[in-house]
Amino acid sequence: MKQRQLGNGGPLVGAVGLGCMSFAGFYGETDIATSHDTLDACRDHGVDFLDTALIYGMGKSEEVIGSYLKENPNHGFKIATKGGIETKPTRHFDNSEGALRRALESSMTRLGVDYIDLYYIHRREQERPIEDVTETLAKFIKEGKIGGIGYSEIAPSSLRRAHAVYPIMAVQSEYSLWTRQPEMGMIQTCEELGVAFVPFSPVARGMFADTLPNPETFGGSDFRKDQPRFTGENFTANCAKLDRFRDFCTSRGWSPAGAAIAWTLDQGDHLIPIPGTRSRAHLEQLVDGDAIEFTDEDRAEIKRILPIGWAHGDRYSDAQIVGVERYC
Template sequence: MKKRKLGRNGPEVSAIGLGCMSFGGFYGATGQEESFATLDAAWALGIDFLDTSNIYGPHISEEVIGAWQADRGKRFKIATKGGIVIGAPRGTADNSEAYLRGELEASMKRLGVDNVALYYIHRRDWSIPIETVTETLLKLKKEGLIGAIGYSEISPASLRLAAAVGHVDAVQSEYSLWTRLPELGMIQACAELGTAFVPFSPLGRGIFSDVDLDPGTFGDKDFRRANPRFSGRNFRHNMEYVRELRAFSAERGWTTAATAIAWTLQQGDHLIPIPATRAPAHLAAWAGADEIVFSDDDRAELERILPVGWAMGDRYAYQQLVGIERYC
C-alpha cells in the first residue's frame, strides 16, 4: 500500500484508510469475529490508518479496535471523533474543553492507547466559536493526547477561521463519484492550507460495487433506509449510471469499487479516502485501488458516464442533515 501524509505536518499513513463505522452496526448487525477478520485483512494489505468515533455503536467500534490491538499486539494509526452528545436529541453537540477532554479520555481507554493519531470534532457546537474549539484541540495536542487535529463536515470558510488559530491537519467530508460538493471550495482550501482531505463514503455507501444492492433487504437500523438516494425512483435512476460504471471497470480489469476509490485518490495527493466495510471480501475488492492510474481517455470517459450532478436524491434525509455545515 502506498503512503500519503496526514496533512502538511502529519505522519505518513496508508493512502487508503479503513472506515470503521460498520463495526458499530450502522449497516446491519455484525460481531467481533467478523470485525477482527476485517482488521486482520486490512493489516495484511498494508492499511494502517483506521477511522472511528465514540458514537459508532455507540462505543462498539472503538471497543472492537481496542480488543483487536490488545489481542494481536499491533497498533494502527487511529483517528477518532468527539463532540456529539450521546443519548441527547439528534444534533446536540458539545465542543467545550471539559466535554471534549472527557470524551477523548474515554475513547483512549476503549482503544487501549494513551494517545490517538488524529482527533476530529465530529459535529460543531454552534455556541462556541471554531477558533476557541481549535485552541482546545491544540492544547490537547500539546499535552500529547492527540497527534493531529481535524474537523468533520465543516465549510471552507470555517476551515480558514480555524487555520488562522493553528494548523488543521485534516478535514473529513463525504466525497465520491456521486457526492462532489467538496469540489466547490473544500478540496482547494485543504490543498492551500496543507490540510489532508479525508473522503468518507467514497463507495457511495455501497452502491459502487459489482453486485446490485436491494434496498428491500436493508435492516431496520441500516442508515440507508432513510437515505433519499436509495429510495424508489431515485435508486432505480442511480443504478442505471452505476451499471455503466461497472462496464467501464470490467473492460479494464478493475472492480467497480477499486475504480471509485482510485478516482478519489487521483483528485489530489492530499486526499486519503476511508472506505468502510465489515467484511474482508469487500475490502479485498478495492485494496489495490492505489495502483490504478487513469489515462486521459479514462478520465474523460468517467466524466461522460457520471457527469457532475448525475445522482438523483439528496445525500442525506432531512433528519440526517442535523449538525452538518452546508456551504453551497
C-alpha cells in the same frame, strides 16, 4: 501500498484507510471475529489508518478496535476518532472543553490507548466559535493526548478560521463520484493550507460494489434506509447510471469499488479515502484502487458516464444532515 502524508508534519499512512462505522452494525449485523479478520487484512495490505468515532454504536466500534489492539500490540495502526456529538437527553452538539475532554478520555479507554493520532470534531456546535474549539484541541496536543486536530463536514471558511489558530491536520467529508460538494472549495482549501482531505463513503455506501444493494433488505439499523438516494425513483435512476459505470469497469478489468477508490485518489495527492467495510473480501477490492492508473481517455469516459451532479436525491435525510455545514 503507496503512502500519503496526513497533513503537513503528520505521519505517513497508506493511501487508502479504513472507515470503521461498519464495525458497529450501521450497514447490517457483524461480529467481532469478522471485524478482527478485516483488521488482519488491513495489515496484510498496508492499510494502517483507521477512522472511528464515539457515536458509532455508542462506543461499539472503538471497543472492537480496542480489543484487536490489545491482542496485537505491534499493530502499527494510526488511529483517528471523533467527538462532539451528544445523545442525551436528545441528540445535540457540545464542543465545550469539558465535553470534549470526557469524550476523548472515554474513547481512549475503549481503544485501550493513551494517545490518539488524530482527533476530529464530529459536528460543529455553531454557537461556539471554532477558534475556541481549536484552542481546546491544541491544549490536548500540548498535554500529549492527541497528535493532530481534525474537523468533519465543515465549510472551507470554517477551516480557514480554525487553521489560523492552530494547524489543522485533516478535514473529512463525504466525497465520491456521486457526492461532489467538496470540489466547491474544500479540496482546494485543504491543498492550499497543507491539510489532508479525508473522503468518507468513497464507494457511495455500497453503490459501487459488484452487486447493487437492495433497499428492501435493509434492516432497522441500516444507515441508508431513510436516505433519499436509496428510495423510490431516485434509487432506480441511480442504479441505471451505475450499471453503465459497472460495464465500463468490467471492460477495463477493474472492480467498480476499486475504480471508485482510484478516482478519489486521482483528485489530489492530499486525499486519503477511508472506505468502510466489515469484510476481508471487500477490503481486498478496495485496496486494488491504489494500483489502478487512469489514462486521460479513462478520465473522460468516467466523466461522460457519471458527470458531476448525476446522482438523484440528497445524500442524507433531513434528520441526518443536521450539523453539516452546507457552503454552496
